[in-house]
Amino acid sequence: MGRKRPLDKTPSGPGRKHKKQEDPGAAPEQKKRKRLKVKAGAVLEKKKSKKPLPVEEPDSDSSEELADEFPEEGVAAVSAGSDDSDQDILLPIEKKAKKQKKQQDEDDRLAEEELQTNLAATETIVLPSGQELAPDLTIIRQRIRDVQFVLADFKARRQEGKSRSDYLNQLRQDLCTYYSYNEFLMGKLMDLFPTELETFLNANEEPRPMTIRTNSLKTRRRDLAQALINRGVNLDPIKWSKVGLVIYSTEVPPGATPEYLAGHYMLQGASSFLPVMALAPQENERILDMCSAPGGKTTYIAALMKNTGCLFANDANPDRAKAIVSNVHRMGVHNTVICSYDGRVFPKIMHGFDRVLLDAPCSGTGVISKDPEVKMSKDEKDIQRCAHLQKELIAAAIDCCDAKSKTGGYIVYSTCSIMVEENEGVIDYALRTRNVRLVPTGLDFGQSGFVNFQQQRYHPSMKLTKRFYPHQHNLDGFFVAKLQKLPGEKHAPPKEKTQTPENGKPASAKSSAAKGKGKTNSQPGGGKTNSKPGSGKTKSKPGSGKTTPAGQTQAKSPKAKATPKGILKKKK
Amino acid sequence: MTVFVCVCFHFSISDNIKLLIDRPDGTYCFRLHRDRVYYVSEELMKKAGNVARENLLSFGTCFGKFTKTKKFRLHVTALDYLAPYAKYKVWLKPSAEQQFLYGHHVMKSGLGRITEATAKYQGVIVYSMSDMPLGFGVAAKSTQECRHADTMTIVVFHQADIGEYIRNEEALT
Numbered sequence: 001m002g003r004k005r006p007l008d009k010t011p012s013g014p015g016r017k018h019k020k021q022e023d024p025g026a027a028p029e030q031k032k033r034k035r036l037k038v039k040a041g042a043v044l045e046k047k048k049s050k051k052p053l054p055v056e057e058p059d060s061d062s063s064e065e066l067a068d069e070f071p072e073e074g075v076a077a078v079s080a081g082s083d084d085s086d087q088d089i090l091l092p093i094e095k096k097a098k099k100q101k102k103q104q105d106e107d108d109r110l111a112e113e114e115l116q117t118n119l120a121a122t123e124t125i126v127l128p129s130g131q132e133l134a135p136d137l138t139i140i141r142q143r144i145r146d147v148q149f150v151l152a153d154f155k156a157r158r159q160e161g162k163s164r165s166d167y168l169n170q171l172r173q174d175l176c177t178y179y180s181y182n183e184f185l186m187g188k189l190m191d192l193f194p195t196e197l198e199t200f201l202n203a204n205e206e207p208r209p210m211t212i213r214t215n216s217l218k219t220r221r222r223d224l225a226q227a228l229i230n231r232g233v234n235l236d237p238i239k240w241s242k243v244g245l246v247i248y249s250t251e252v253p254p255g256a257t258p259e260y261l262a263g264h265y266m267l268q269g270a271s272s273f274l275p276v277m278a279l280a281p282q283e284n285e286r287i288l289d290m291c292s293a294p295g296g297k298t299t300y301i302a303a304l305m306k307n308t309g310c311l312f313a314n315d316a317n318p319d320r321a322k323a324i325v326s327n328v329h330r331m332g333v334h335n336t337v338i339c340s341y342d343g344r345v346f347p348k349i350m351h352g353f354d355r356v357l358l359d360a361p362c363s364g365t366g367v368i369s370k371d372p373e374v375k376m377s378k379d380e381k382d383i384q385r386c387a388h389l390q391k392e393l394i395a396a397a398i399d400c401c402d403a404k405s406k407t408g409g410y411i412v413y414s415t416c417s418i419m420v421e422e423n424e425g426v427i428d429y430a431l432r433t434r435n436v437r438l439v440p441t442g443l444d445f446g447q448s449g450f451v452n453f454q455q456q457r458y459h460p461s462m463k464l465t466k467r468f469y470p471h472q473h474n475l476d477g478f479f480v481a482k483l484q485k486l487p488g489e490k491h492a493p494p495k496e497k498t499q500t501p502e503n504g505k506p507a508s509a510k511s512s513a514a515k516g517k518g519k520t521n522s523q524p525g526g527g528k529t530n531s532k533p534g535s536g537k538t539k540s541k542p543g544s545g546k547t548t549p550a551g552q553t554q555a556k557s558p559k560a561k562a563t564p565k566g567i568l569k570k571k572k
Numbered sequence: 573m574t575v576f577v578c579v580c581f582h583f584s585i586s587d588n589i590k591l592l593i594d595r596p597d598g599t600y601c602f603r604l605h606r607d608r609v610y611y612v613s614e615e616l617m618k619k620a621g622n623v624a625r626e627n628l629l630s631f632g633t634c635f636g637k638f639t640k641t642k643k644f645r646l647h648v649t650a651l652d653y654l655a656p657y658a659k660y661k662v663w664l665k666p667s668a669e670q671q672f673l674y675g676h677h678v679m680k681s682g683l684g685r686i687t688e689a690t691a692k693y694q695g696v697i698v699y700s701m702s703d704m705p706l707g708f709g710v711a712a713k714s715t716q717e718c719r720h721a722d723t724m725t726i727v728v729f730h731q732a733d734i735g736e737y738i739r740n741e742e743a744l745t
Contacts, residue, residue, distance in 0.1 A: 350623070
């Protein structure tokens with residue numbers, strides 16, 4: 001990644017070879033002209049002092065300089081002398097001009113030749129054999145461009161005998177090498193962004209701007225901005241939020257100012273405002289934040305509730321939950337109960353919440369700029385395991401929610417992943433197994449979610465979900481969906497699914513797996529941060545008497561067990 | 573409960589202790605959980621009763637904890653409630669703020685203002701000049717003595733400061 005930095009600075013466009021071709025034409029000409037002047041001066045001086053001598057005289061300093069700059073000048077001069085009949089009539093300066101002309105012609109010819117060879121190279125783009133060692137990034141970059149060029153008009157520009165998939169494979173490999181991703185993730189990204197892949201990848205290389213959230217319990221945004229400006233922080237308000245500030249530059253560490261310690265603001269990515277804004281908590285409600293560490297969203301919810309009502313902040317990992325305690329106290333939030341349960345068993349502890357926020361643990365593919373490790377470390381299994389856990393969590397979140405609530409009955413699901421499996425796939429599962437419907441998130445920007453993705457066909461209301469991308473919104477990649485729980489059970493669990501399940505698994509395999517393994521007690525290894533080994537096994541879904549075959553859509557348990565625990569990454 | 577009364581005496585807010593217990597927005601109470609004292613509304617406390625003891629990390633506001641030797645130690649998290657009610661206050665100059673936030677005592681040179689008639693060894697709340705509570709401590713000198721003290725003498729002993737939120741996150745919970 002580090003080595004890519006300098007490359008970014010080279011102007012995009014013609015590329016290295018192009019420049020090489022132009023140089024001999026333009027720059028040396030200038031150089032020569034300058035030299036000509038110097039020499040002319042020297043020669044004039046000589047003319048005054050002595051008789052004009054043939055050029056080849058060894059003692060003059062001008063010829064020495066000449067030899068310095070043109071190693072082959074001596075030879076050229078000799079030949080010029082031999083075949084030019086009127087050599088002696090010409091002034092030395094004229095001779096030199098002639099020589100230069102000749103040199104120039106030679107250069108031009110060479111340049112032209114090189115151009116031709118380059119042209120020939122681009123015309124038939126030969127795919128490499130796969131045996132090359134030590135890839136050169138500039139070459140790869142060039143090849144990425146070339147392949148993209150071919151793919152733009154495949155019929156006309158293709159090399160005979162190569163299929164589109166050959167080109168795509170090559171493109172994927174090159175992009176992987178160039179941006180150092182693994183092939184699986186790059187393949188996924190290529191599916192997601194057919195046209196704007198490169199802008200997305202480039203956006204992942206740059207950090208997002210640092211943003212802070214004003215704690216409206218303790219101060220106002222204007223006062224905070226003034227206090228920070230006095231400390232030498234250069235900032236601006238975020239337009240779409242009433243409490244957000246973006247920091248451009250700062251002289252003091254923003255995580256250690258007295259204002260920060262006094263709880264006047266929270267360091268928080270702008271994208272994590274979104275799920276809370278979508279949740280729209282009201283005063284005197286009972287709200288659950290299911291995966292809340294380190295407490296950024298929790299304190300935002302509490303601030304919107306104006307410290308009234310009752311807020312439960314849960315996180316499966318007790319160590320991470322300590323950060324919630326610290327942040328909640330620092331921000332002066334008094335209405336919060338902080339506990340550490342596996343989210344999947346939470347409905348057994350407590351239910352009847354007016355609103356539930358589920359910011360699910362995910363693969364983190366939306367925050368690659370924050371954690372570049374994701375580029376290499378994620379594979380198919382990780383995504384599947386995330387999606388499985390998320391499906392269990394969203395089911396639990398819906399069960400925690402109270403459909404008959406006067407003010408609420410809403411569940412907001414968010415991830416910092418951009419994978420369809422972890423987002424639309426999970427929502428689709430919720431829609432199929434629980435009596436919920438999608439409602440508008442209340443966020444007026446962002447792209448709507450996929451209703452159709454490749455072979456997947458989701459419910460038309462899926463367009464109410466929102467996706468955010470680094471390259472479009474300069475936010476972390478993010479997904480937000482708002483669900484409303486409807487009273488009553490969902491009857492008649494769907495028997496057959498019309499859409500082909502992902503990874504080409506036939507639909508029947510799913511249900512047979514469900515039958516074979518019993519209901520829900522074969523969760524692989526208990527998931528991510530399962531503090532109690534039994535909790536995964538004893539789980540039964542309250543409020544859902546029916547069997548839910550879709551709980552088993554994901555990875556076969558032995559496979560998942562083999563993978564190390566704790567590989568899933570909870571977004572910070 | 574008695575402990576808290578002691579705390580209140582410490583900060584001379586005993587007149588105001590009634591205000592902390594009987595509040596217009598419902599009754600509040602003190603609860604001991606895992607050797608820590610929490611100040612929490614009755615309503616929230618009942619809801620927190622659903623959570624098993626070992627899974628409950630915190631509820632309401634933590635005021636302090638009992639040490640292994642059964643002494644009560646006030647945490648900086650109580651500052652929000654103590655600050656409005658405390659009688660005796662000390663204001664720090666901006667140059668001394670950072671010193672205090674790193675856990676140092678307050679020197680005479682950093683002292684901006686001090687409440688009149690503060691007795692020696694009186695618990696005081698430490699503020700910045702912009703009236704932001706920074707922590708609390710114990711007056712090492714009475715107001716009278718402060719006037720004549722040398723610039724390098726300690727006037728307030730450090731007890732707790734908001735810098736602990738990052739320095740000492742583990743101990744707070």
